[in-house]
Amino acid sequence: MPRTGKPAVFFLLFLCLLLIPFSAPADPGFLFLTPGPEMRRSGGGDSQGGGHGSGMGLERKKGEEGKTGAEGKGHPGAGGPPAKAETHREGAGKKEDGKTDTDKKDTDKKEKRAAMSHPAHFSLLLGTPPEIRETALPELLSAEAAILRPDLSGQTLQPREEGSAIRIRDAALIQGTYHLKASLKTEDGEARRYRLFTQASMRNTGEKADPPAETGKDRPKNPLPWFSIEDLSPDPGGNFAKIHRKYTGDTLPLKIRLGDTPLPGLPVTLTTGGGWSQTRTTDEAGEVTFTLIKESFHDRGVRKQPIAFYVTAEIRSTHPLFQKETEEEHPSEGGSGGPSSPEKEEILRTGLALSVHPTPLDWESRATGFYALVLVTLTVALGTALRRRRRKAGAWI
């Protein structure tokens, strides 16, 4: 994307700004799930909701769970305690949650532990990157969200109850990866229908779960062929205590799918919070790889806050694969007419929000550290040896 005509860009932006107020209801943009905002209550935090309370320096790095900022059991940062307090208050509401556990005792124990653990919070955001509206919009309340737990039990969240935040109350209870999904149907003034999808995942320490007793009993059904961006970054393996984090300079392999079918030849856009964007097209397997660029250099001091990266993709209902998928998986829905009448154009959009940390290699020097360590050790060792020799020669005898 060569930026040749700067005035032209400004002009276009200006036009957009002019147009926004008139297009009501406007293009809803994309839907994102980002970690947070549990930190904001404790007085700290940055705009990305990455769970950075006051005093969060580099130390936070290892205390954080992957990209999600969920508070794992082993590391209560500043974010832990307020969340804990909240859980206590909400303890009563917890029992209404659908639980697969049949054993009462076990359930009690788990509930207790869940109450003691720190819930993970996720916010639903809406907008076209880099402009993301952070306030909870009323339209977000109609979003549908679901959690798939590592033990394959699922939970559909009532949108009205949960608001624009998704809370995993039993976070840190089960070891493994939690998958979160959210979707939203909306329309704009030109009678176009939008289906917005997003997903997030959270790796979690905690107890290893028993194999699920009744697999997928409560597993929420996807209302539609799910339009997903899957993050193919190398998994750290079975070690769920391992910190998993994205840094600038890393590559980001993604896979785009509609339902279970990969989408080849689809343009995928990576946008940073600062507005820089890059578009690439998926290959035959529906995969695309981005490099997480360094958004800006440390011109004035070092910035260690994570940067928001957004990956977006969209397809229209005219896409052949879309028609195929809808017919195969939901023939009844197509036949019933209703809201999904064929004359209206439907747009499917999916988004993935990432928080990427500036690579510490920008300001750390491991080599210097290593040499400093060796130097100190050798100095002390030699000094002691010399002193001893001198003492043996003179002072003792």
Place this chain on the structure above:
Amino acid sequence: MRIDRIRLLVQALCFVFLIYGGLLGLSIGTAIPTMSCIYAEGRGGSCFLYPFQRFLSLPWSSLFGSVAAAFLIYLGTFFIWALVFGKTFCGWICPLGFLQDLLTKIREAMGIDGSRFAWATRDRFQWVKYALLVLLILLPMGIGNSLLGLPRFTPDLAVPFCQICPGKPFIPLFYGDTSHILIDFSSLTKIIMTSLSMLIAGLFLAAGFVKRRYLCAFCPMAALLSLFDRIGFVGLRKKGEACTRCGNCFRACPMEIREIADLRDRKHMVTQDCMLCLRCIEVCPEDKALQATLLGFPVFSASAEGFLKRQARTAVLPESGNKSVKNADPGTIPSEH
């Protein structure tokens, strides 16, 4: 079996558990009063000080408001640990202590003579651990709040003690994680803190070959735990009238505590530096002069018999060297006349 062997074994087990326990999903919480480093990813329990400093760095409003209950629960957990186990954490559980003891074993195997602090030096630096304790409380507090109208400290000072603790560079090494051996150039504070960290880490390594438990003399956790010396479940009692002040205990004490040998009129011998390694009891040849107690009941007492039994197993030579002394060959001795 000699106590120090048992201790080494227990230490090794605790080390494996505390450092790798998380890989099996085991965890005993985050309020463990021992240097089980927070930076080890799969730890089975982690050091009390990291979350403690985190808590303290919260603004007053939340520390004494929404977080107060959690903070109190957290402190309570620590109190219970400290009350039940007390200083045994230092001598039997602490991973850093274990590393230092390992270095000592290596040193002994290499035949490098150990060294001791001069008494004056030892006494002069008693305040260091308390100073560190005060700093690790005050500095985080100054981050979240303005102390005495001072400007708030830079967040780079967050968890100040963890930044300089030798556990930070070394314990993650057991995961092959060398990422904590570094100098951070992002700010002046960071440069100073990381340099200090490297300095202390270097001291830790080198001092392991010079003196036993070098850094334990400066450990703020020991200062915290010493609050529980009198009321703790585990105790060390001395029967002054049985003591001959032979000084065996003082010489064997890795922490070089003089009181153990010198004081006759004191019953409770868990002093501020004591780590309850029970080495003093092992080397005490007077019956019941020293006793380790659990809830006031003696569990391990000094005895002449035990002393001799253990000594006979200490530093045993590969071949029985008795011959060389008893039947010395007179022919090899050059005549002086």
Place this chain on the structure above:
Amino acid sequence: MKQTGIQKLIRIREKMITGKKGDTPHPLNPADADTEARVARRLSLHLAMSVREIFDAISLEKNRPASMAPFDAVFRNFADAPDQILPATGRKKIGIYCMAVPEELIYAAGALPVRLCAGSSDAAEAGEALFPDVSCPMVKAATGFTRTGVLSMYRDCDLVIIPTTCDWKVKLGELLSRHVPVMMLSVPKLKAAESSRRFWYAEIRRLVQALEKVTGKRITRKRLRTAMGLLHEAQQEFRIFQTLRMDDLCLIRGRDAAAVANAWFYMDAADWTHAARTLNEELKERKAQSLATTPPSAPRILLTGSPVVFPNWKIPDLIENAGGALVCDELCSSGRLLWDMACIDEPLFEDMLDALADRAVLPCTCPVFTDTEDRRTKLFRMIQDYKVEGVVHHVLKGCHPYDMELRPLEAKLAAAGVSQLKIETDYSPEDTEPLRTRVEAFVETLKGRRLRMGKSA
């Protein structure tokens, strides 16, 4: 007379400086040589007589443990074969004068330590000429033996190590260096200070060097460890022995117990350990058979103070012949001799040296140290452990440290209700009869006290 004394000292000093060893003392003139020979002959005769007298009395005793034989054999040699007191060995002999010399070092250097502290009144007489009126009989006797050469071991030593514990020993070196090579070892008098400990560690290292030079063998870590093991074995037997003496039955006479410890002076450690083990076995059997040397009515007495060295069995004999049971003693010649044990902490050479240095000085209850509390504590503990009813303070005339310490110590013991008897004497048997009266009276007092206290007799 004074003039010749000074000349003699100057000559001795020259010899010390040049480091030459006086293999045979050259008397100043033939008349002196004559005197020396006469003194030696007389000492030899009198010593043999007093030793035989002791063994004659012993032979009349019933109920004596048979395992005393190896120890008796050593002492019989004082009369029969003075050159066979020490075991026949090609090893170098290192004479030592005090407990403060760690014998482990000497064993590690491949030599045999011989403790030369002497107890013969005749030898004291022989050495008297060189001393002021009131002076330590032990030092006099040692000088007498060395001067006359009656006991060959006093002359045969390749090195005599004299720790400067008391003032007598400080000056002893000068007297002896005429006959044997002497090394002085400076003992710090203040146990509590770090500087004195460091100083003492340095002294021990100096001793190591001297021993290595004399024996021509290096004291290695291995040898030292072995030597420490050797001593530990002996100390183990000694502790068992002492524990047996704590028994309600008096299993062995106090004099024999002192003899057992005294024999350590002249025996090889391994031999002694073996003999002591046999004795301990026998004592255990006697305990099983309830075979006591004294009737249970005999009051239990503790002896403390100046050393009691063979053949000076005056005090133990007095106590036991008066009907007391000498159940323990706190003497550097017997009860304290092998009690304190060095600990091997780190198996390294320097550390073991420090351990030996500490063992030699820190637990020592000798009154030459400024610390008096250690001795007091030890006495109270012994009184408790051995169920002691009366304490006898033995003060040799001229033994100032014990004398100085006595008054405050007596006061403390009296405050605790302990019956005490102070005996001030020397090696000579002249005051035996007056002492006997006093000791008998003391024993009777103790018996009466026991009756009053309502204890079963």
